[in-house]
Amino acid sequence: MDRSHTVSRDGRFDVLAEACPTRQVVNRIGDRWSLLVLYALEHGTLRFQQLRRSVDGVSQKMLTQTLRNLERDGLVRREVFASVPPRVEYSLTELGKGLARRVRGIREWAYEHMDEIEGARVSYDARA
Structure with a gap:
């Protein structure tokens, strides 16, 4: 998987990126x-x-x-x-x-x- 769209420049997850898996967690919390x-x-x-x-x-x-x-x-x-x-x-x-x-x-x-x-x-x- 190309992680360039899922992580920030410092190598951490980037929830603002559509493909970032942390977005699923935020969506669950926001439900x-x-x-x-x-x-x-x-x-x-x-x-x-x-x-x-x-x-x-x-x-x-x-x-x-x-x-x-x-x-x-x-x-x-x-x-x-x-x-x-x-x-x-x-x-x-x-x-x-x-x-x-x-x-x-x-x-x-x-x-x-x-x-x-x-x-x-x-x-x-x-x-x-």
Whole structure:
């Protein structure tokens, strides 16, 4: 693979380059449901329906897809217990916990600045 389009001059990954593999990670983090699932699982292991109730507005299909993607990326662990009916639990891996810690900062920033953001929106909408 020609890495000239995936790395910067100093040899590091360049997320701004379309072919850079780190862009897939950024896309996953930027996905609406992924962030919310990471937040829900930050507090501990949950079963599918518990997650669905925790993440208000997510459909069963989107939650399933999101969990599969997070599991594929090594961020979420899916554990199936042989019982009747089968029980499935989801939890963050160590990698997922590390990401969740960083995402927490974004969430806290949003909480802290929501009034300013709302004010900016009102001003923008009034001008438009």
